[in-house]
Amino acid sequence: MITFDISQWRAWAPGRSAPADWQSWANGQHLASSDATAPDVSFLPAMQRRRLSHLARMAFAVGWPLSEGHAQLPLVFVSRHGETPRTFSILSELAARQPLSPTQFSLSVHNAVIGLWSILRGATCEMTALAATGDGFEHGVLEAAALLAEGAPAVLLIITEELPPEAYSPWIDDVPFAYALGLLLTPGKQWQLAPGAAPANPTLELPHGLSWLKAMLTGCTSFTHTGKRRTWNWQRQP
Numbered sequence: 346m347i348t349f350d351i352s353q354w355r356a357w358a359p360g361r362s363a364p365a366d367w368q369s370w371a372n373g374q375h376l377a378s379s380d381a382t383a384p385d386v387s388f389l390p391a392m393q394r395r396r397l398s399h400l401a402r403m404a405f406a407v408g409w410p411l412s413e414g415h416a417q418l419p420l421v422f423v424s425r426h427g428e429t430p431r432t433f434s435i436l437s438e439l440a441a442r443q444p445l446s447p448t449q450f451s452l453s454v455h456n457a458v459i460g461l462w463s464i465l466r467g468a469t470c471e472m473t474a475l476a477a478t479g480d481g482f483e484h485g486v487l488e489a490a491a492l493l494a495e496g497a498p499a500v501l502l503i504i505t506e507e508l509p510p511e512a513y514s515p516w517i518d519d520v521p522f523a524y525a526l527g528l529l530l531t532p533g534k535q536w537q538l539a540p541g542a543a544p545a546n547p548t549l550e551l552p553h554g555l556s557w558l559k560a561m562l563t564g565c566t567s568f569t570h571t572g573k574r575r576t577w578n579w580q581r582q583p
Contacts, residue, residue, distance in 0.1 A: 354527065427455045553572075
């Protein structure tokens with residue numbers, strides 16, 4: 346079992362950016378996946394914004410405000426599918442026998458977001474990019490907790506997924522809408538997380554990060570996330 350505090354959080358999805366928006370969603374208000382709203386990254390100069398994909402913009406939109414006041418803040422970045430629109434574009438160019446853009450390729454790799462983050466923030470501290478199955482959120486929390494245990498005063502955790510191209514729909518069915526969630530973890534005992542045995546029939550309506558957010562906003566103090574190989578038991582001090 347690991348323990349930690351979550352001192353701040355931010356989330357973004359089309360039509361949802363303020364805490365009140367997410368509270369309405371947690372209370373049952375429908376979130377439209379067709380909203381074309383773009384993440385607000387106006388805190389970056391225009392030339393720097395141009396290099397950011399939609400996935401990177403989501404990550405920066407939730408993570409940048411949480412990192413204010415922290416000169417060197419360790420970062421754990423989690424995405425199961427990563428830059429699917431960008432990689433699909435590259436594969437389409439290959440299929441059409443077109444020359445590939447070196448920039449497109451370099452920004453399609455899974456750790457491109459934390460590379461851009463390091464450059465734009467001038468950060469040289471620990472940064473990790475993870476790609477896991479349905480319980481990648483919990484693996485990110487474990488990684489962040491390990492950094493806290495090694496003496497980091499705070500760790501930024503960012504989980505983000507982009508809506509994949511339609512061609513991937515038969516295989517990617519765990520992204521209900523594009524979203525990003527940022528958590529600032531600090532030492533403490535507000536939250537407890539412990540792994541359990543694998544369930545017989547794992548079911549979960551939402552990705553784990555969004556399920557956690559909904560449970561937190563509705564005041565749940567104990568809940569379980571299920572994956573293919575294990576369960577994750579969450580508890581929150583009332």
